[in-house]
Amino acid sequence: MSVAAIGSANAIELKGPKERAAINARLLQTEMMVAALTCDLRPRYNRAMRTFQNDLIGHGKVLRSIFKRNHGASAQRQMDKYITQLANDASARSNYDRGTYCQTAADLFDNVLSSSGGFDQMTTKLIQEAALPIKSR
Numbered sequence: 001m002s003v004a005a006i007g008s009a010n011a012i013e014l015k016g017p018k019e020r021a022a023i024n025a026r027l028l029q030t031e032m033m034v035a036a037l038t039c040d041l042r043p044r045y046n047r048a049m050r051t052f053q054n055d056l057i058g059h060g061k062v063l064r065s066i067f068k069r070n071h072g073a074s075a076q077r078q079m080d081k082y083i084t085q086l087a088n089d090a091s092a093r094s095n096y097d098r099g100t101y102c103q104t105a106a107d108l109f110d111n112v113l114s115s116s117g118g119f120d121q122m123t124t125k126l127i128q129e130a131a132l133p134i135k136s137r
Contacts, residue, residue, distance in 0.1 A: 012070040019066050024123040025059035030083060032112070034090035035105030038098070044109040052112075055119035 014020055029049075036045030049056065067075040067082075094101040108126070115122040 012066060014066065018062060021120045021123070022059040022062035022066065024127055025056060025119070026063055026083065027086060028112070028123050028126065029056060030086040031090050032105075032108065034087055034094060035102070035108065038091070038094040039102035039105045041102075041105060041109060044106075044113065048109065048112050052119050 014023065032045050032048060036042045064075070064079065067079040071078040111126060112122065117125070
C-alpha cells in the first residue's frame with residue numbers, strides 16, 4: 001500500500017502499480033501544462049498530449065476512481081484541489097528561476113517526445129531520474 005499526498009494535509013490510499021501510474025501520469029501532464037504556458041512550449045505540449053492521448057485518458061479514469069474510493073461524494077472537488085496544487089507547485093518553481101525552469105522544461109519535452117518505451121515506463125523513469133522537477137508524492 002502506498003500513499004500519495006493531496007495538497008499538504010490529506011492523503012489517499014493507492015492500491016497497486018496501476019494507481020501509482022495514474023498519479024505519475026497526472027504529475028507529468030500537469031508539469032508539462034504549466035511548462036507549456038510558462039515557457040511558450042504549447043506546440044510541444046499539444047504534440048505530447050496527442051501522442052499519449054489514449055494513455056492519459058485511461059489514467060484519468062483510474063485517477064477519478066482513486067478519488068471516488070477515497071473521498072466519495074467530494075471526489076471531484078478533492079481531485080480538482082489536488083491538480084490545482086500540482087499546478088501551483090509547478091508555477092512556483094517556474095517563478096524562482098525562469099531561465100533554468102524553461103530549459104529543464106524543454107529537456108523534459110525532449111525526453112517525453114523521444115521516448116521509445118511505453119508511457120508508464122517513461123513517466124516512472126523521468127520521476128526517478130528527477131527529469132521531472134518534482135517527486136511523486
